[in-house]
Amino acid sequence: MSKGGDPGLLTDEVRPLAQSQKSMKKREEILRAAIKIINTKGFAAATMTEIAAAIDLRDAALYYYFPNKQALAYAGHQRSLERFEAILIAVEAGGGTGLCKLRRFLRAVLEDGVVNGPQLYFGDHSYLDTAQQRAIDTWTVRLAKRLERFLEEGMADGTIATCEPRLVVQLLVGMLIWLTKWTPTTPGLTNERLLEAIETTALSGLAKPS
Amino acid sequence: MSKGGDPGLLTDEVRPLAQSQKSMKKREEILRAAIKIINTKGFAAATMTEIAAAIDLRDAALYYYFPNKQALAYAGHQRSLERFEAILIAVEAGGGTGLCKLRRFLRAVLEDGVVNGPQLYFGDHSYLDTAQQRAIDTWTVRLAKRLERFLEEGMADGTIATCEPRLVVQLLVGMLIWLTKWTPTTPGLTNERLLEAIETTALSGLAKPS
DNA sequence: GATAAATTCTAACTTGCGTTAGAATATCGA
C-alpha cells in the first residue's frame, strides 16, 4: 500500500539514496517534519534549514534522503494522500448507511490527525512539476469522488438530505483542512469536543427546527 | 472607515509615497492583485514581479506605492479585515434572530467575494513583523467574537442548536476560506448553488431527520 | 508648448536559500 499506490506513475527512478532499513525511520521523521512545516507556512517559506533543524540536522543532511526540496514535498503529498485513502478504505469496509460512513469518516480524520500529525490533503501544490501536479490532482479527484459517494449513498438510503455532493464535499474538506491550521493554537481542545462541534455543524445542522 | 479602522495603531508613519488622489486607484489595483496572488500561492511564492505583471507593471514600480513587500501584504490583510468588518456591521445593523444574522452573513461573504475578489481572512501571516502579527491577530479575534455572538444570540432566542460558538465559528470560517481556493477552478458555479450547498451543509444539516 | 511633478522603467546590487562537493564522524560486522 505504501509504495504500490501509484501504478508505476512517477516513482523515483534511480535512487542510490538511503535504502537501508534503519534509515527509513529517519526518512519518516524528515517527512513528518516537512509536512508539518509546509502545512503551516507553505512550501516556499519552509526552508530546508528549518525542516532539518526540526529533527536536529543540518540542511545538507536532508539530501541524503531526498534528491531535492521538491521531491521531499512531493513525497509529503503522496504520504498524505495515502493516509487519506487508508481512512477511506477503512470506512468503506465498515459498511452501513451513507450517514454512518460520513460520520465514521469525520471521526477517523480527526483521530488520524492526532496520531500522524497534520497532512497536505487537498492543499496547494503549484510548486510541483506539471507531471507531479497532475498525479496529485487525479489522485485527489479520485479520493474526493469516493467521499461524494458517501453522500450519494446517503441520499439513496434516506439518511442524507438532498444536496450537490461535489460542493458539499469541498465544504467539508475546507473545515477539515482548516482544522490543521488553528487547532494547534487552541490549547485544552479535545478531539471529542471537536467532533461534537463538527457533527452539530455539518450533520445535525446549526438551525434548530422550530 | 477605510483608514480610521485602526485607532492610530501601526499606521504607516511617514509616507512620502503616492498621496495624490489619482494614484490611489492604482494602489487599489496593486492591492487587489497582491491579495489574489498571495491568497493562492502564499506570501513567499508570490513574487513582486508576478504581482506587478498582473496589472502590467514592472516590479520596481510597486515601490512607488508600498515601501516593501511586507508592507504590501500587511495592507492586504488590513484591507481584508476591513471588508470583513464591513460585512459584520451590515449584518448586525439588519437585526433579526441569531439564525437570520448567520444566514445573511454567509450570503454577504459570498457576494463580497465576487465583487471584491478573494481575501486574506484569517489566513497565515507568519511573514509579518511581530507587531503587525499582533495587530492582525487581535483584530481577527475581535471579529471572530462578533461572529460567535450571532450563535450565542441564536442559542438564546431558540433559533440555533446548542454548540460551542468558538469552535463552530472556526469550522464555518474554514469552509469560507477554502472557498476562495477551489471555486476559481470550478467553472459554471453560481453563487446561488454555492449558498444553497452551504445552508444545507451548515444550517439545516446533512443528516436527514428520520 | 514648456516646465515641473508624477509615474514607470532599466540596470545593478544584495541577500537568502537550495544545492553540491568533499571532509569528518558515527555505526557496524568480522
Added chain:
DNA sequence: TCGATATTCTAACGCAAGTTAGAATTTATC
C-alpha cells in the same frame, strides 16, 4: 580493534527575488 559503510557536517557556489538608484517617460499645469 580494524576496516568498510552509512550518516552528517562544513564550506562554498549559483540563482532567484527583494530592493535601490537614477534615467526615461508620461501627465498635469500654466
